[in-house]
Amino acid sequence: MKIILSRKGFDSGSGGCPSPIFPDGRLQSLPIPDNDSQIEYGQISLNKSDAMGDIVEQLTRGKYSAQSTAHLDPDLEEDALPRKPGWNPVLGQAGAAQGHLRNNAVEAGDLFLFFGLFRPVIKNRNHWVFDKTQSARHVIWGWLQIGNIIQVTENTSYEQPWLAYHPHLASLSDPNNHLYVATKDLTFEGKATGSSGAGVITHTSELITLTEKNSPKPSIWTLPDWFFPSKERLAMTYHRKLDRWSKRNGKTRLQSTARGQEFILDADQYPEALNWVKEIVQS
Numbered sequence: 001m002k003i004i005l006s007r008k009g010f011d012s013g014s015g016g017c018p019s020p021i022f023p024d025g026r027l028q029s030l031p032i033p034d035n036d037s038q039i040e041y042g043q044i045s046l047n048k049s050d051a052m053g054d055i056v057e058q059l060t061r062g063k064y065s066a067q068s069t070a071h072l073d074p075d076l077e078e079d080a081l082p083r084k085p086g087w088n089p090v091l092g093q094a095g096a097a098q099g100h101l102r103n104n105a106v107e108a109g110d111l112f113l114f115f116g117l118f119r120p121v122i123k124n125r126n127h128w129v130f131d132k133t134q135s136a137r138h139v140i141w142g143w144l145q146i147g148n149i150i151q152v153t154e155n156t157s158y159e160q161p162w163l164a165y166h167p168h169l170a171s172l173s174d175p176n177n178h179l180y181v182a183t184k185d186l187t188f189e190g191k192a193t194g195s196s197g198a199g200v201i202t203h204t205s206e207l208i209t210l211t212e213k214n215s216p217k218p219s220i221w222t223l224p225d226w227f228f229p230s231k232e233r234l235a236m237t238y239h240r241k242l243d244r245w246s247k248r249n250g251k252t253r254l255q256s257t258a259r260g261q262e263f264i265l266d267a268d269q270y271p272e273a274l275n276w277v278k279e280i281v282q283s
Helices: 052-059 095-103 272-281
Strands: 002-007 019-021 090-093 111-124 127-130 137-151 178-182 185-188 191-196 198-200 220-223 245-248 251-255 262-266
Touching: 052 127, 090 095, 095 262, 111 272, 137 185, 137 272, 185 272, 191 198, 191 272
Parallel strands: 002 111, 019 111
Antiparallel strands: 002 262, 090 178, 111 127, 111 137, 137 178, 137 198, 185 191, 220 251, 245 251
16 A cells, blocks of 8 residues: 655645644645636635635735635545535646656555645734744645546546536646545555545644644654665655655654655555554544
């Protein structure tokens, strides 16, 4: 089984700022802007939160608004939009990212852990602003276990009508364009875990925070001790140079790369990863 740490959501390059961590600890990953999408930020429903259109407009200082269109991908929450029958949580991949997944034989049963750049926010004059006393950090915010993989073609919206809305159906020119549909239940080694095959993590915690505590750089990560690679256990992809890795205070420290979206870890070589994922999903 492979675990893919998948970078998704707003950051300095896409969207122009981090996603918010609200004062009560709630996380809200903001989908990146997409001019080809038909989904407006103002159409996306949120649970127990301000409207996404308002959040985006306030945090981007008006660069994007409720009428701006969003690349809602991965799409993990059923109540985020009105749905057609047959909807399932789904992730689109194309271009170099999909090529990397294909070259590493990612398949049904493998699991994506989505992480992104987040920063605490506070209310100022009834508007959300970033807390200047808090730094941005990488946080795991969702997951999807692969049930099946669909190559996007001109027939996909007819064969799978529930997918017609998805941003990856807006462009049919990339033969690398694929959709990863979630399993109903999360299973490891044929055994049900009691969790759904896809979902979001609602509140921040130390467990899901990748960035080292008090680090000014989000790219400095603190991981469990067992994450440390060796000759027998290959480091996750994009991080094969051992000088990126070190040990400190019983933890593994990693200088993560800004390059690449999909970092693949072979859980057959790192069996401890399965319990780690279970803890994250159930947090």
